[in-house]
Amino acid sequence: MADFLAALPLGKPLPAGLYGAQNFERVALCRLPVDACALVAGRDVAAVIEKAKVLGVDLCDGPRRSGGDDCALIGTGPGRWLVLSSASGLAARLEAAFAPEASTFEQGGGLVVLEASGPTLPAVLAKLVPLDLATFADDDAATVTAAHINLTLWRHDATHWRFALGRSYFAAFLRAFACAAAEYGLDWAG
Amino acid sequence: MLIPCPYCGVRDAQEFSYRGDAMPVRPDPAAPDAEEKFHDYVYLRDNPAGAFKEIWHHSAGCRRWVEVERDTLTHEIKATRFSAEGRRA
Numbered sequence: 001m002a003d004f005l006a007a008l009p010l011g012k013p014l015p016a017g018l019y020g021a022q023n024f025e026r027v028a029l030c031r032l033p034v035d036a037c038a039l040v041a042g043r044d045v046a047a048v049i050e051k052a053k054v055l056g057v058d059l060c061d062g063p064r065r066s067g068g069d070d071c072a073l074i075g076t077g078p079g080r081w082l083v084l085s086s087a088s089g090l091a092a093r094l095e096a097a098f099a100p101e102a103s104t105f106e107q108g109g110g111l112v113v114l115e116a117s118g119p120t121l122p123a124v125l126a127k128l129v130p131l132d133l134a135t136f137a138d139d140d141a142a143t144v145t146a147a148h149i150n151l152t153l154w155r156h157d158a159t160h161w162r163f164a165l166g167r168s169y170f171a172a173f174l175r176a177f178a179c180a181a182a183e184y185g186l187d188w189a190g
Numbered sequence: 191m192l193i194p195c196p197y198c199g200v201r202d203a204q205e206f207s208y209r210g211d212a213m214p215v216r217p218d219p220a221a222p223d224a225e226e227k228f229h230d231y232v233y234l235r236d237n238p239a240g241a242f243k244e245i246w247h248h249s250a251g252c253r254r255w256v257e258v259e260r261d262t263l264t265h266e267i268k269a270t271r272f273s274a275e276g277r278r279a
């Protein structure tokens with residue numbers, strides 16, 4: 001089982017398709033086409049939280065996802081958030097909303113965002129992430145490692161989890177995820 | 191060993207990198223005995239068996255420096271806080 005990906009190149013993301021067991025409890029994984037920025041507050045975090053209301057966000061300074069108008073802010077550290085949006089011009093929008101209380105850094109080229117679902121997903125994540133994800137409520141987030149790869153993950157809703165990770169680790173993470181999901185099967189949409 | 195990070199919650203010690211003793215304070219470089227003070231600040235460390243205050247970096251989590259009050263004999267952790275909230279405030 002350990003080498004069921006042996007014929008595939010190590011440095012390239014896995015091609016879309018089915019991996020591992022072929023049964024109906026398989027895990028689904030897909031990539032989300034979103035832009036990403038890092039938002040870093042200065043000394044006055046309260047002012048940043050106040051300004052977030054412009055984006056329709058009730059911003060939480062903790063490891064949580066706060067949703068707003070076509071954007072989501074995921075806490076990655078005190079006064080720091082990963083901001084995701086499927087609309088264009090995210091960095092300019094954040095700069096206009098938060099400067100000078102917070103700084104915006106474009107991350108869209110460096111990050112990959114994935115979404116996973118399926119009845120066996122908790123069992124797959126239990127092999128990858130050293131956290132008790134069963135205690136996570138919707139929108140709870142964590143920055144942590146999976147297979148030595150640093151990532152930020154959050155519970156999107158009752159059945160979906162999302163991951164943001166560095167693009168250079170994308171291929172390695174896919175292999176680790178495919179191996180963890182092999183006993184249930186993985187449907188990777190690419 | 192589990193370390194309670196003030197932001198991330200209880201996490202495995204493997205997520206942290208160890209910095210060392212939290213107590214040394216950078217001496218005043220303008221003081222007349224600065225050379226001697228800096229020698230002690232850079233090189234001299236206590237190695238207590240028991241209560242110890244030390245700095246860990248949550249490098250695989252929130253990437254903040256955390257001050258940990260740990261018993262080096264039992265690994266019991268009494269308290270943690272962000273190191274910026276401590277003596278340098």
Ligand SMILES: [Zn+2]
Nearest residue numbers: 195198248252
């Ligand atoms: Zn932390």
